[in-house]
């Protein structure tokens with residue numbers, strides 16, 4: 001709640017103001033208060049960066065215009081010829097950035113099921129510089145053993161990036177397990193209110209911090225002050241929101257698992273989840289994202305068109321429940337054959353469970369399933 005935030009020095013305002021300014025007046029040539037130009041420094045953004053760095057247990061944070069901009073900045077730590085091992089069912093936009101943008105700059109990527117740490121070890125090459133993990137994955141919620149994965153990468157002289165968007169730092173703090181960098185789409189749980197697009201990188205190593213500070217200014221894809229303020233307001237209620245996402249997520253997963261029209265439910269809190277024990281070791285709760293299969297695209301479409309309280313929309317992590325069809329929405333940029341391989345089948349539906357009354361959510365899904 002408090003990290004990174006001091007009462008405003010000029011007024012005592014308890015909330016860090018939105019410093020909506022592009023520049024700062026200097027007292028005399030060469031004399032200023034540490035702020036020269038707002039691409040380089042902004043007090044609202046600085047408060048958010050310090051806040052999220054503290055929540056993740058890192059040394060410094062850097063806020064960007066989107067989660068993808070944050071990932072783009074991280075990738076500038078690499079140089080042509082470097083190789084990256086990536087979780088195979090990573091977010092579709094991450095895959096698109098790596099395959100359609102960064103391959104042009106002679107970076108190479110191998111996509112492996114990182115929930116199998118043997119597969120990580122097997123994919124390592126002498127030129128592997130980075131292990132890029134997403135856990136739990138989107139949308140089938142596979143879990144990677146963070147400690148073992150970090151140990152393998154470090155033994156091969158590679159550093160580890162964890163996309164912690166799905167869990168949020170309330171549920172999982174990858175730096176405690178050895179991660180070198182954590183990236184978030186703050187658009188999701190950190191902001192929590194579906195009213196801002198943003199991203200943040202948290203770093204621990206001095207060389208990374210120095211480069212990210214430089215590249216944030218050099219490329220300039222910064223988070224604006226209004227968005228920084230919105231995310232800062234969001235992080236104040238992160239723990240109580242996440243507790244409720246955990247509770248509602250579990251209750252809805254159990255409801256779906258017992259429903260005769262549901263073929264399969266992916267949720268790390270269910271006993272039949274393939275990595276049921278691991279999340280108990282590295283996560284505090286199982287989060288608010290569930291996906292489930294209905295047996296056919298037609299059935300999925302009927303359900304998606306029948307919900308009334310849940311909103312049919314991309315994205316996740318807000319206080320309101322969103323429902324989506326990964327194959328045609330978030331994962332449309334992943335080739336069909338790869339979608340099949342990672343479990344993003346045409347009958348799969350994803351729910352980002354919000355913090356509404358659980359009875360209302362169950363009733364909505366029940367009436368929509370009746371129409372399937």
Ligand SMILES: Cc1ncc(COP(=O)(O)O)c(C=O)c1O
Nearest residue numbers: 066067068091163165185187198
């Ligand atoms: C896991 C994950 N990482 C990164 C991103 C990209 O974030 P943004 O949309 O803020 O650019 C998303 C967006 O959905 C995501 O789900």
